[in-house]
Amino acid sequence: xxxxxxxxxxxxxxxxxxxxxxxxxxxxxxxxxxxxxxxxxxxxxxxxxxxxxxxxxxxxxxxxxxxxxxxxxxxxxxxxxxxxxxxxxxxxxxxxxxxxxxxxxxxxxxxxxxxxxxxxxxxxxxxxxxxxxxxxxxxxxxxxxxxxxxxxxxxxxxxxxxxxxxxxxxxxxxxxxxxxxxxxxxxxxxxxxxxxxxxxxxxxxxxxxxxxxxxxxxxxxxxxxxxxxxxxxxxxxxxxxxxxxxxxxxxxxxxxxxxxxxxxxxxxxxxxxxxxxxxxxxxxxxxxxxxxxxxxxxxxxx
Numbered sequence: 001x002x003x004x005x006x007x008x009x010x011x012x013x014x015x016x017x018x019x020x021x022x023x024x025x026x027x028x029x030x031x032x033x034x035x036x037x038x039x040x041x042x043x044x045x046x047x048x049x050x051x052x053x054x055x056x057x058x059x060x061x062x063x064x065x066x067x068x069x070x071x072x073x074x075x076x077x078x079x080x081x082x083x084x085x086x087x088x089x090x091x092x093x094x095x096x097x098x099x100x101x102x103x104x105x106x107x108x109x110x111x112x113x114x115x116x117x118x119x120x121x122x123x124x125x126x127x128x129x130x131x132x133x134x135x136x137x138x139x140x141x142x143x144x145x146x147x148x149x150x151x152x153x154x155x156x157x158x159x160x161x162x163x164x165x166x167x168x169x170x171x172x173x174x175x176x177x178x179x180x181x182x183x184x185x186x187x188x189x190x191x192x193x194x195x196x197x198x199x200x201x202x203x204x205x206x207x208x209x210x211x212x213x214x215x216x217x218x219x220x221x222x223x224x225x226x227x228x229x230x231x232x233x234x235x236x237x238x239x240x241x242x243x244x245x246x247x248x249x250x251x252x253x254x255x256x257x258x259x260x261x262x263x264x265x266x267x268x269x270x271x272x273x274x275x276x277x278x279x280x281x282x283x284x285x286x287x288x289x290x291x292x293x294x295x296x297x298x299x300x301x302x
Contacts, residue, residue, distance in 0.1 A: 006030070006102065006104070006105065007031075008022075008073075009234065010033075010107035011032075011037065011107075013064060014265030014266075014277035014281040015264075015265070016067070017281035018107065018264060018281040019068035020070075022288065022289065023068060023071025023072045024071050028074075029072075032076065032078045032080050033076060033077050034078065034080070035077075037061070038266070038272075039060060042057030047273075049275060080234060081096075082234070082237070083235075083261075085260075086100060088260075089101065092104065103261075106262070106264075106267055107281065108232070108265075110230045110231060111231065112228050113227050113228060114129075114224060115173065115224060129222045131224050133157055137163065140221050142164070142165055142167075143165055143220035145161050145219060145220065146168075147161065147169070148173060148197065148225060149173070150172065150178060152179060153225050154170055155190075159190070168190045170190055171195070172192060173196055179192070195212040196212060230245070232246060235248055239257075247268055250262070252283075253283060253287035254268070262288055265281065
């Protein structure tokens with residue numbers, strides 16, 4: 001296989017979409033697959049365009065991998081340890097191997113902050129503890145819902161869930177001073193419980209109880225609103241401009257402030273949605289291709 005021109009870092013929906021576009025642009029592209037992306041946690045997505053009956057995250061990713069490989073993408077396991085500049089090229093160190101490319105697309109996503117409780121990861125995998133009310137809030141319609149938060153982000157998500165249910169409880173597990181919108185919760189009819197969470201009880205297909213301060217309460221669905229951390233270290237070390245929340249700032253073509261570096265998906269400021277990630281990846285891949293065409297003299301002069 002030819003040496004890659006372009007490196008895509010991340011094999012989630014954004015990275016795989018970009019790989020498909022770049023392959024169809026007849027570019028040699030390598031995808032560094034650093035492990036399971038957040039999408040693999042999705043039991044069944046009902047807002048993925050084109051799948052009215054829903055589709056699971058693993059199935060989405062498998063279809064995207066197959067499509068990218070159809071057009072020549074070289075998808076390999078590997079974690080990018082460092083990015084650096086060498087003249088006009090960007091050099092990536094992947095598991096100790098140095099690879100020089102003309103362009104890099106970061107699709108590295110974010111890491112969720114889960115409550116440190118036994119059984120939580122299993123509950124997320126079974127959709128009993130959820131992390132995306134925009135994705136699946138509809139399925140909470142009319143149900144008893146708990147929001148786990150440690151800041152005003154929890155209050156905002158609790159307010160959002162009132163779209164679907166009048167049985168919303170905010171369990172604030174952080175310091176009291178980090179919840180400044182308790183009055184708004186009362187106005188919106190949202191119960192607030194301010195206490196450290198001690199346990200999650202699971203049985204069959206529901207959370208049988210959450211435990212705090214010697215009390216137990218049953219809920220149909222639990223949402224974690226503890227936030228995320230963007231995987232933006234590679235770009236930050238290159239001097240890329242970051243937003244206040246630590247995500248990458250990009251222009252209208254998904255280019256970062258570092259020449260030769262683009263970004264798409266959850267690592268970019270915006271909605272954590274597959275539809276958004278794939279759209280950003282299409283824009284980024286097209287701009288990368290056109291930038292390389294300009295550099296090689298294969299565009300019409302203005």
